[in-house]
Amino acid sequence: MLSRPVGESLWRLPLLAQLQRPRGRSSRWSQPRSRVASSGSGRKSHRAGEHQNADQRTRERTPKDWASLVGLLNERVTGLPRLVGFRIDHVEYGRVVASLPIQPSLLAANGYLHAGSIVTLADTACGYGCYISLPPNRINFATVQLSSQFLGTALSGDLEVEAWLRHAGRTTQVWDAEVRTRATPETRGVVHHPIALFRCTQLLLEAKSGTNEGSDSARDNSAGPSPKFV
Secondary structure: OEOHHHHHHHOOOHHHHHHHOOOOOOOOOOOOOOOOOOOHHHHHHHHHHHHHHHHHHHHOOOHHHHHHHHHHHHHOOOHHHHHHOOEEEEEEOOEEEEEEEOOHHHEOOOOOEOHHHHHHHHHHHHHHHHHHOOOOOOOEEEEEEEEEEEOOOOOOOEEEEEEEEEEEOOOEEEEEEEEEEOOOHHHOOOOOEEEEEEEEEEEEEOOOOOOOOOOHHHHOOOOOOOOOOO
16 A cells, blocks of 8 residues: 555655654754765665664654654644554554544444454554554555454454554565454453554655755655545
């Protein structure tokens, strides 16, 4: 599932740009470039250093930063996630917690929760997690593989999903997720009744050649109203 519309909006959200910028420095993402040898290995080594530095800055954001991002993302949920009632409850680098109220429209013809509803919840949570955890040299992502093991079902109440980053590579990310029920009077306080285990692989996309997408100036462009989040 390509997520380009998400990327075009998110890079221009002031808060996300702020989360990615180093504190106490200029608005440029990367550290000042040092001189490197003209060999290919030298350039590759320098890029790897920039990748690690910017990735570390993203990891070190404060809980307040991430909490602010939750509200911003929820305001911009549209499309299928909004239609089914998807809501983000918590985000941080490499982890997302989200929820979904069970509605009659999410059930299958047999009266039980539709498998597609569960996959939608898990895949959406992993997608948001991937996007907020992108390395600085990547601007977007596409889901290239997913699998799900169904362990149970539910008829009412809320579903909760917890997604976490299993593998963070330069060109791919692997995300795992667990979908479970939340406590209700009917479940007598059982909070984490498992519904499904989910895994997906995300291909990390670079900016198109000849454009400034993903550049420092593009990422820092927060002037004017933010485009609609889709």
